[in-house]
Amino acid sequence: MSLATSEGEELWKKGWELLERGVVDKKHDFNLAVLCSINSTLHPRSRTLVLRKALKAEGELWCYTDKRSDKATSIDAGRNIFSWTFWSPRHKIQFSGSGKTRWLGTEESQQLFAALPRHSRKAYATLSAPGSSVAGGNRGLPADWEERDLSATDYAADNFGVLITHLTEVEILFLSREGHQRIRASRQPFRTWELEWLVP
Numbered sequence: 656m657s658l659a660t661s662e663g664e665e666l667w668k669k670g671w672e673l674l675e676r677g678v679v680d681k682k683h684d685f686n687l688a689v690l691c692s693i694n695s696t697l698h699p700r701s702r703t704l705v706l707r708k709a710l711k712a713e714g715e716l717w718c719y720t721d722k723r724s725d726k727a728t729s730i731d732a733g734r735n736i737f738s739w740t741f742w743s744p745r746h747k748i749q750f751s752g753s754g755k756t757r758w759l760g761t762e763e764s765q766q767l768f769a770a771l772p773r774h775s776r777k778a779y780a781t782l783s784a785p786g787s788s789v790a791g792g793n794r795g796l797p798a799d800w801e802e803r804d805l806s807a808t809d810y811a812a813d814n815f816g817v818l819i820t821h822l823t824e825v826e827i828l829f830l831s832r833e834g835h836q837r838i839r840a841s842r843q844p845f846r847t848w849e850l851e852w853l854v855p
Contacts, residue, residue, distance in 0.1 A: 663838050667850060670750045670827040673743060674709035674716070684743035685750070690718065691738045692729040692756075700725055706741075707817070714822040714842070716752065717759070719767075722816040723784035730756055730818070737820050752825040755844075759817035768815040773805050780811035828855065 677685025691701045708717035716739055720727055729735070738753035758764070768776075781787075781795035789795055797803070825840040825848075835855030840848045 662836075663850060663852060666748075666827055666829055666836060666838055667840060667848075669746075669829075670748060670825075671709065671711040673746060673748060674706065674741065674750065675711070677706050677741070678709050684745060685741045687741075688716075688718075689740045690726065691740070692726045693734045693736075694725055694729060695732065700729075702726070714754070714848075716820045716822065718818050719778075720816055720818055721779050721781075721785050721814045723814055725786060726818070727816060730758065737818075739820060739822075747830040749828040749830075750825070751827075752820070752822040754821045754823040756818050756820040759819055764815065764817045765812055767817060768812045771815075773803070773808055776805075776808045776811045776815075779814040780808055781814075826853070 673683075673685045677683045677687075680686060686706060687703050688706050689701050690704050691699050694700045704718050704720075706716060707719055708715070710717075726737070729737075735756045736753060737756040738751065741750040742748075759767075768779075777796065777800070780797070780800070782797065783789070783795055787795065821844060823842055823844060827838050827840075829836040837853040837855040838850055839853050840850050842848045
């Protein structure tokens with residue numbers, strides 16, 4: 656069924672408004688997403704991460720990652736279709752989207768890393784890749800991490816990367832006592848979105 660109602664258009668608009676709000680408000684429900692990729696054994700792997708940018712016109716969602724992580728190696732191996740899921744209990748809206756994921760260019764990525772404070776760099780500063788085995792709950796950071804100044808953490812830039820998912824499939828679900836609503840948006844890369852109603 657073709658989506659031609661203002662009600663459906665408003666739900667589409669609301670979904671992106673929540674994403675944009677989630678980027679700038681750390682307490683917003685859409686600040687955190689569940690990102691799913693396919694690992695080397697072809698199993699789905701989900702994790703919660705911070706949404707860093709949401710570009711409605713481009714249909715892009717951005718996140719930061721360690722380039723040694725499982726999701727990063729998935730891209731490098733060609734398993735680059737990622738899915739994102741957001742849920743807001745307050746708004747009763749779920750936003751799910753998927754598409755091809757790529758790396759932001761090195762120069763732009765390094766500029767973003769340079770602006771990170773020391774505590775944020777910690778996520779990319781471990782001596783071994785995320786998910787590596789360690790003894791006794793060791794966090795994997797250099798022993799003198801707490802004494803280091805900002806410049807002494809610059810080495811972590813080598814591990815820092817920005818992933819960009821170019822969405823081509825999106826579903827937005829709105830839960831309501833008056834009747835749930837669900838729409839699907841799909842498009843060819845860099846084309847106009849086509850919207851349709853779905854059974855909730």
